[in-house]
Amino acid sequence: MNMLNKNSVKELKQNKRINNFADGIAAAFFDSMRYDPTVLAFGLGATDPKNIFGTMAGLEDEFGNERVFDTPISENAMTGMAIGLAISGYKPVLTHQRLDFSLLSIDQIVNAAAKWYFMFGGQQSVPLVIRMIIGQGWGQGPTHSQALQSWFAQIPGLKVIMPAFPKDGYNLFRSSIADPNPVIFIEHRWLHQMSWNGEGRVVSPTQLGKSNRVSTGSDITIVSNSIGSVYSHHAANILKKYNVGVEVIDAFNLRDFDINSISKSVAKTGRLLTVDFSHQFCSIGTEIIAQVLPLNFAELKIAPERIALPNFPVGTSFNIEKDFYFSTIDICKKIESMLNVTFPNIDDELKEYQSSSKKRFDGPF
Amino acid sequence: MKQEPITIEDFKEFFSKIVRIRTIEQAIAERYHAQEMKCPMHLSIGQEGPAVAISMQLNASDRMLSTHRSHAHYLAKGGNLNMMISEFFGRETGCSGGMGGSMHLIDKSCGFEGATAIVGNTIPIAAGVALSQKLSRTKNITVVCFGEGATEEGVFSETLNIASVKNLPLIFFVENNGYSVYSPLSPRQSSNRHITKISEAHGIKSLKGNGNNIEEALAISSEAVKYVRKKRKPCLIELETYRYLEHCGPNNDDHIGYRTKKEIDFWKSYDVISNAKKAIKELGVSPDSLEKLIQENTKEEIDNAFREATLAPFPKIERSISYEYA
Ligand SMILES: Cc1ncc(C[n+]2csc(CCOP(=O)(O)OP(=O)(O)O)c2C)c(N)n1
Numbered sequence: 014m015n016m017l018n019k020n021s022v023k024e025l026k027q028n029k030r031i032n033n034f035a036d037g038i039a040a041a042f043f044d045s046m047r048y049d050p051t052v053l054a055f056g057l058g059a060t061d062p063k064n065i066f067g068t069m070a071g072l073e074d075e076f077g078n079e080r081v082f083d084t085p086i087s088e089n090a091m092t093g094m095a096i097g098l099a100i101s102g103y104k105p106v107l108t109h110q111r112l113d114f115s116l117l118s119i120d121q122i123v124n125a126a127a128k129w130y131f132m133f134g135g136q137q138s139v140p141l142v143i144r145m146i147i148g149q150g151w152g153q154g155p156t157h158s159q160a161l162q163s164w165f166a167q168i169p170g171l172k173v174i175m176p177a178f179p180k181d182g183y184n185l186f187r188s189s190i191a192d193p194n195p196v197i198f199i200e201h202r203w204l205h206q207m208s209w210n211g212e213g214r215v216v217s218p219t220q221l222g223k224s225n226r227v228s229t230g231s232d233i234t235i236v237s238n239s240i241g242s243v244y245s246h247h248a249a250n251i252l253k254k255y256n257v258g259v260e261v262i263d264a265f266n267l268r269d270f271d272i273n274s275i276s277k278s279v280a281k282t283g284r285l286l287t288v289d290f291s292h293q294f295c296s297i298g299t300e301i302i303a304q305v306l307p308l309n310f311a312e313l314k315i316a317p318e319r320i321a322l323p324n325f326p327v328g329t330s331f332n333i334e335k336d337f338y339f340s341t342i343d344i345c346k347k348i349e350s351m352l353n354v355t356f357p358n359i360d361d362e363l364k365e366y367q368s369s370s371k372k373r374f375d376g377p378f
Numbered sequence: 379m380k381q382e383p384i385t386i387e388d389f390k391e392f393f394s395k396i397v398r399i400r401t402i403e404q405a406i407a408e409r410y411h412a413q414e415m416k417c418p419m420h421l422s423i424g425q426e427g428p429a430v431a432i433s434m435q436l437n438a439s440d441r442m443l444s445t446h447r448s449h450a451h452y453l454a455k456g457g458n459l460n461m462m463i464s465e466f467f468g469r470e471t472g473c474s475g476g477m478g479g480s481m482h483l484i485d486k487s488c489g490f491e492g493a494t495a496i497v498g499n500t501i502p503i504a505a506g507v508a509l510s511q512k513l514s515r516t517k518n519i520t521v522v523c524f525g526e527g528a529t530e531e532g533v534f535s536e537t538l539n540i541a542s543v544k545n546l547p548l549i550f551f552v553e554n555n556g557y558s559v560y561s562p563l564s565p566r567q568s569s570n571r572h573i574t575k576i577s578e579a580h581g582i583k584s585l586k587g588n589g590n591n592i593e594e595a596l597a598i599s600s601e602a603v604k605y606v607r608k609k610r611k612p613c614l615i616e617l618e619t620y621r622y623l624e625h626c627g628p629n630n631d632d633h634i635g636y637r638t639k640k641e642i643d644f645w646k647s648y649d650v651i652s653n654a655k656k657a658i659k660e661l662g663v664s665p666d667s668l669e670k671l672i673q674e675n676t677k678e679e680i681d682n683a684f685r686e687a688t689l690a691p692f693p694k695i696e697r698s699i700s701y702e703y704a
Contacts, residue, residue: 053513079513085543090502090536097506100491103513105506120533124496125503131701133484133492134475138704169702193704 031211034179034204038068041186055082056108092121099141112145113159126195127170138193147201154329160291165197166267172196173267177242179209187218201240223271230258234278236301237288248344255356276308283314293321393654394672396426401676407628415466417479422450424622427650428553429454431595435603441489443500444523446481448493451523456488463683469690476693498531505537508548519547519606527558538580541612550614559625560636577614589617590650592657620645
């Protein structure tokens with residue numbers, strides 16, 4: 014990989030220092046647009062003072078209002094326009110502040126973007142990225158916090174990427190922009206605050222990968238994505254103290270996860286837990302288990318389990334939110350029950366974790 | 379803007395093209411019954427005028443997108459006939475490799491960027507194509523063809539707005555045939571609703587006329603294209619016309635009774651081919667021998683296209699898999 018040296022980093026002269034995931038997305042925009050003049054960036058609020066939670070900060074100043082622009086509240090038309098640009102030599106990136114807003118553009122996403130290459134016999138691809146941000150907490154409620162990755166993942170022709178860690182967020186976003194296909198790029202809002210100093214920015218992106226092993230262990234395999242991978246990684250660290258080896262596979266490429274690596278890991282651990290930040294019904298976790306079962310039936314020591322969100326919408330009240338969502342604690346407890354063991358003093362351990370993690374993911378938004 | 383007068387050559391070109399398209403469409407209708415073209419087919423018979431009028435103003439670098447009813451647009455823009463027929467036969471050699479059928483035509487070599495089957499679907503895509511022309515500073519323009527039914531979709535208004543905001547070199551080309559499948563306008567659009575007023579309200583120059591009237595169709599198309607090319611601003615054209623056959627399929631369905639005899643008779647008496655013939659005769663040229671010549675040439679073209687299509691291989695399922703991702 015062609016790492017940026019000090020001079021070229023300077024050359025990139027992004028005004029802002031990179032401190033976190035959100036800055037990393039802005040840096041990925043910056044680097045992509047800098048090296049590829051066909052990359053365009055737009056979306057509702059893209060150039061407003063908040064710049065989509067800072068993820069598009071500085072872009073308009075740097076690249077001008079032809080390449081970076083705010084839009085009318087017309088999600089379907091904006092998606093269609095992005096497709097028209099994509100079939101005409103440009104690489105547009107359309108951003109939605111909430112995934113929920115993209116639902117007004119399902120026709121363009123499913124009937125046009127996902128189908129174009131196919132329905133015209135492979136003549137014209139659609140190099141398009143649609144960013145969608147999942148809200149959580151501070152009363153986002155039933156229509157500002159939906160995690161519908163399974164919807165998109167079921168559509169042939171779409172790629173669905175859900176990064177977890179900031180550096181992966183940067184790299185996967187670069188790779189998504191460079192990919193010749195329509196990519197749905199889904200960011201959990203809380204990840205934006207995870208720190209990263211920008212080390213490892215590159216000139217040219219790599220091809221989109223499938224998954225990363227982020228923790229190694231031989232007692233249980235977790236396959237997860239997005240914030241679920243962060244929680245799982247935290248859980249793996251906590252459980253090290255109890256001599257429990259948790260192998261975490263961050264399956265960030267939702268339609269094209271690395272089933273071979275997952276299967277190999279399950280063969281080793283004999284246990285599988287999926288952690289997917291979405292309603293459990295028809296979730297990605299469900300699909301992973303369905304694919305693993307016939308491959309690893311003999312090696313499985315216990316039935317696979319899923320951690321996901323309940324199958325009803327989230328209510329706005331703070332009191333409801335805290336029961337609706339899962340976190341590192343739920344993963345640790347689930348592993349405790351799956352291994353049929355008791356972790357002594359785990360509650361103190363988790364309390365300490367909880368108080369330190371609160372700072373990482375706090376509102377308001 | 380000053381308009382140049384329409385020349386006899388324009389009339390002859392227009393006439394030749396509508397005769398060719400009708401001859402092709404009629405041949406498709408006749409041969410559809412053999413059940414070898416296994417795809418839904420929305421024929422353009424009766425509606426050839428608008429497609430030809432607008433395409434005559436365009437060059438191969440101008441781009442066009444269309445809908446489920448796109449044969450006339452595809453052919454008028456210069457789309458390859460053999461590849462179109464092969465597509466209907468579901469062959470590997472079809473313009474979409476057999477993946478799209480009649481509702482998904484494409485011929486990028488002549489600027490026909492694609493037609494899709496969801497009502498209103500290509501309208502915003504055309505805006506993106508037009509924006510690409512603006513960003514890359516070309517002199518070319520984009521035309522998106524659709525029926526009056528598509529103006530009922532929200533994305534039509536959304537796209538009028540963005541086209542006006544961004545001054546896109548885009549022509550919204552509405553063919554108003556008065557029907558969406560069997561539904562007349564009355565349950566769909568208020569009689570006080572005027573498509574051109576909707577676009578005008580977005581600050582878009584809008585022109586309306588009768589698409590079966592050769593002078594009107596050509597004059598309006600020419601004015602619009604000149605305006606968009608020069609001013610780099612969008613324009614909307616609404617041309618009234620009439621489809622002769624059923625909404626989808628090769629048959630006449632006048633017996634069903636969703637259209638009155640009076641209405642059908644009026645439009646058949648105002649047929650674009652007869653109108654064009656009349657106009658040409660008035661200029662002192664006999665259209666009959668020209669018509670005969672075009673029909674004969676087209677028949678040869680058609681026979682050739684059908685022969686080629688029936689000899690071509692079918693795509694295998696592996697091909698579909700390979701078209702999932704670029
Ligand atoms: C979104 C959507 N709704 C319904 C249909 C079914 N449909 C196909 S063609 C058509 C009529 C469209 O009328 P118009 O746009 O005026 O075009 P015309 O068929 O008259 O040329 C309808 C309703 C569709 N293809 N897409």
